[in-house]
Amino acid sequence: MRQLTDSQKQRVRDLLAELVHIDSAVSSQAQARRDRTEERIAAFLTDHLVGMGMTVERQEVEPGRPNLMAHWPDQTGAASLMLEAHMDTVTVEGMIIEPFRAQIRDGRMYGRGACDTKGGMAAFLTALALAREEGRLPADKLYFVATMSEETGCHGAAALMEHGFRTTAAIVGEPTRCEVVTCHKAPLWLEVQTRGRSCHASMPECGRNAIEVMARVVDFVHGPWTAYLGRRTHALLGRSTAVVTQIDGGSKINIVPARCRARIDSRLVPDWPNTQVMADFERMLTEHVGGSGHCEVAIVESQPGLDTDAGVPLATKLLHLCEEVNGQDAPRGVNYFADTGPFSQAGITSVLFGPGDIAQAHTADEYLDLEQLYQATEVTLTLLTEHAGRSIVSPND
Numbered sequence: 001m002r003q004l005t006d007s008q009k010q011r012v013r014d015l016l017a018e019l020v021h022i023d024s025a026v027s028s029q030a031q032a033r034r035d036r037t038e039e040r041i042a043a044f045l046t047d048h049l050v051g052m053g054m055t056v057e058r059q060e061v062e063p064g065r066p067n068l069m070a071h072w073p074d075q076t077g078a079a080s081l082m083l084e085a086h087m088d089t090v091t092v093e094g095m096i097i098e099p100f101r102a103q104i105r106d107g108r109m110y111g112r113g114a115c116d117t118k119g120g121m122a123a124f125l126t127a128l129a130l131a132r133e134e135g136r137l138p139a140d141k142l143y144f145v146a147t148m149s150e151e152t153g154c155h156g157a158a159a160l161m162e163h164g165f166r167t168t169a170a171i172v173g174e175p176t177r178c179e180v181v182t183c184h185k186a187p188l189w190l191e192v193q194t195r196g197r198s199c200h201a202s203m204p205e206c207g208r209n210a211i212e213v214m215a216r217v218v219d220f221v222h223g224p225w226t227a228y229l230g231r232r233t234h235a236l237l238g239r240s241t242a243v244v245t246q247i248d249g250g251s252k253i254n255i256v257p258a259r260c261r262a263r264i265d266s267r268l269v270p271d272w273p274n275t276q277v278m279a280d281f282e283r284m285l286t287e288h289v290g291g292s293g294h295c296e297v298a299i300v301e302s303q304p305g306l307d308t309d310a311g312v313p314l315a316t317k318l319l320h321l322c323e324e325v326n327g328q329d330a331p332r333g334v335n336y337f338a339d340t341g342p343f344s345q346a347g348i349t350s351v352l353f354g355p356g357d358i359a360q361a362h363t364a365d366e367y368l369d370l371e372q373l374y375q376a377t378e379v380t381l382t383l384l385t386e387h388a389g390r391s392i393v394s395p396n397d
């Protein structure tokens with residue numbers, strides 16, 4: 001395993017600090033559109049990538065909210081590999097540390113995005129730069145890709161796939177504690193509206209109570225629907241889940257409510273087509289709730305899952321290196337989703353790998369363990385340089 005020198009450690013640490021200094025937090029899509037949230041970090045990255053000798057292509061997904069795709073113009077390859085990280089972070093609301101100071105204490109760097117996912121970004125950029133400086137690059141054409149709007153539903157990655165950008169394989173930098181992750185579930189977020197007929201609450205028999213109908217919907221989701229989802233399991237991810245997470249209905253204490261709305265977070269094992277799940281949900285819901293209540297179901301968000309064959313060259317080679325640094329002997333699955341969903345759906349062989357623990361992502365005192373940062377850089381650098389002149393992603397190399 002390659003070991004970083006002290007000055008190389010400082011280089012990746014300084015780069016991470018610069019990335020954390022840049023506010024790229026998204027509190028809502030409206031705010032991000034107004035503030036052009038990814039513009040500043042995209043400008044910084046463009047300078048940095050050009051400084052590394054790369055050509056940077058920019059896809060303007062929304063004004064001031066681009067995806068960046070960078071490569072070395074003099075590097076070719078029969079196959080290609082992208083190292084990818086998203087530029088946006090979650091909101092800084094509720095944070096109990098200064099979000100953009102990148103303060104270092106006890107071997108950790110604190111700040112919004114330090115863990116999710118500027119740490120992975122800094123590790124990839126530094127490993128690419130070092131491998132290039134040493135003149136030891138794999139036979140695969142390399143890309144560094146930075147996406148917009150991941151935290152709000154992988155919109156940048158989806159737009160990139162729509163744009164037609166493709167590589168053979170991808171390593172997506174999310175906090176996996178420097179372990180290889182080959183699968184995650186597919187989120188399917190639903191909204192159910194029940195409609196009744198309002199009337200004065202002193203004569204409830206004259207109306208139809210939308211909350212009462214919703215109570216049957218909630219009972220259905222946590223009962224028969226959860227049991228139905230449990231019928232299909234995945235070796236690393238277990239069973240699909242569904243839980244009611246938001247509810248509101250009614251306007252006054254003395255009026256029988258005509259409307260109620262609930263939201264359901266559902267996570268499906270990756271190979272289950274959500275069209276089939278939706279059809280079954282609506283059919284079973286109608287059976288359970290009965291004819292007395294009118295329900296409307298809508299999809300709030302739907303993302304593809306990830307289920308990469310653990311035997312593909314990229315996964316086995318990366319796993320081999322992870323085993324050396326942290327003893328991981330088999331690929332893992334995770335419950336969160338990432339840009340891997342849209343990439344994998346478009347046919348790109350994708351895995352997740354990056355420094356830090358997802359438990360520290362999105363928190364009030366987000367931090368990254370610097371040892372994790374160095375380790376991720378070392379693993380990535382080793383992967384690139386030990387395959388100098390050979391392919392990382394093709395089976396016969």
Ligand SMILES: [Zn+2]
Binds near residue numbers: 086150174175
């Ligand atoms: Zn992330």
